[in-house]
Amino acid sequence: MTSPCDVLHAPSSLFGGNIVYNYCSHGRFQISTVAKSASKAQAGEARGLLTPLRIVDVPVTQDQRLYNEVLDAILDRRLNPGVKLKEDELSDIFAVSRTVVRRALLRLSHDRIVDIQPNRGATVIRPDPDKAREILSVRRLIEGAVIAEATQAATAESLKVLERCVEDERDEVRRQHAGAGLRLSGDFHIRLAALSGNATLMGYLKELVPQTSLIISMYQTPHHTLCSHQEHFDIVEVMKRGDVKEARAIMDRHLQHIEDKLDLVDERIPGDLYAAFAHVKGAEKA
């Protein structure tokens, strides 16, 4: 049974009015805008939905499930940078069509988690340490503005939803699902950006968060829980008090902790698709 999840409906102008934006690591929430070609009536309907947060249930699609599985395996280091994500093997393992596989891989490519080259297929990206430092420093700049705006825009209801997101993250970590925990940890930051209502910040952060998750999974030092859910709970507590200055400070400390626990030198070796998905029915090699 799926639990209700929040959906953020944003005005079409927020996202430029000509894109339909869909993001959810659970596979359960969507952020939608109205296409330019949409009729005035459709646009009006969408505007009618413009509340800060709405609780609805969205079914998980095959694409979304595969996206989550592959991303979790990458973040869990069952699939390391450099490994080839073969369409036929993924199609075989997950018993889905190659069209579904291609769509999931394309989305991972948009998130800069995999690289797709003609005739070579998709491989897991290996961000080098310099690129990793660049991404982390830009994130710190952006997240200061995000947390300030999100704190000002937060309502009791939206903070409750944020807290539930952190509880989901904590539960995955307790189940020792490190990849899913890391993915949900990234969700927390994207939700903050959505809450800020600033589409430009949201766009930048959505681009940076999956790459940061990949960097964390690649370069984390052993025995550390990165981007910890406890720190996320602490951030929500500060937001509840509406203290923008402290919210900026606690976010900065949080991101500093992440950087402190990375060793931007080590590189890991590629893995095997069948070994990475051994828990999935059909993953036994014929």
Ligand SMILES: [Zn+2]
């Ligand atoms: Zn975090």
